[in-house]
Amino acid sequence: MMQAAKERTASLEIEPLILEAAGRLLSNEGPEALSVRRIATEAGVAPMGVYNHFESKSGIIDALFRNGFDRLRLALDSLQGIADPSEALFEAGRHYRSLALAAPQLYQLMFFRVVPGFVPTPASGLVALESFSSLVQIMDRAIATKVLPPLEPTTAAQIFWSAIHGWVSLEISGPSFANDPDTGADLLIRSVIEGLKVSESRQE
Numbered sequence: 001m002m003q004a005a006k007e008r009t010a011s012l013e014i015e016p017l018i019l020e021a022a023g024r025l026l027s028n029e030g031p032e033a034l035s036v037r038r039i040a041t042e043a044g045v046a047p048m049g050v051y052n053h054f055e056s057k058s059g060i061i062d063a064l065f066r067n068g069f070d071r072l073r074l075a076l077d078s079l080q081g082i083a084d085p086s087e088a089l090f091e092a093g094r095h096y097r098s099l100a101l102a103a104p105q106l107y108q109l110m111f112f113r114v115v116p117g118f119v120p121t122p123a124s125g126l127v128a129l130e131s132f133s134s135l136v137q138i139m140d141r142a143i144a145t146k147v148l149p150p151l152e153p154t155t156a157a158q159i160f161w162s163a164i165h166g167w168v169s170l171e172i173s174g175p176s177f178a179n180d181p182d183t184g185a186d187l188l189i190r191s192v193i194e195g196l197k198v199s200e201s202r203q204e
Helices: 002-029 036-043 047-054 057-077 085-102 104-111 122-144 153-173 181-197
Strands: none
Touching: 002 036, 002 047, 002 057, 002 104, 036 047, 036 057, 047 057, 057 085, 057 104, 057 122, 085 104, 085 122, 085 153, 085 181, 104 153, 122 153, 153 181
């Protein structure tokens, strides 16, 4: 009886082991290292164990994609309690950049489609949408409190996200020429917020 319980526990632990191994390979060697055999060896499991839990390499990549956006959503959700909406937006930009720089290979998997043929599943697409929705909520609060003019919040959030994404993309994949990237990134985030403050709604 005890032996069966141990086997069940070990089985439940295989999936996180596989994802941790895949994450290490992605971080250290890039997406080219993400073969089922390499992941299984890194995780210390049989290749069949990988197939049993994820069916294919695409399943593992999809899980990494989903986990990346989960991290982003949790980071943005943690800012909802900041009283000043401008500071919440500023910290949203900083958190976005920090997550990207902490895991650049994962960031590229999420946004640059570096794995040929990989298409996120609908469920993972919803997770990505939820992370964006967290930013929309922060933007919506800034509009509701009149920190920003009556912009359409989804469009305003897309503008904000695009600006930070552009900066981060240059930092990760180049060319990036900023002498002080941290100061430059903060200036960009503040500039986008100030630009939104003086913009006018295009809604009729």
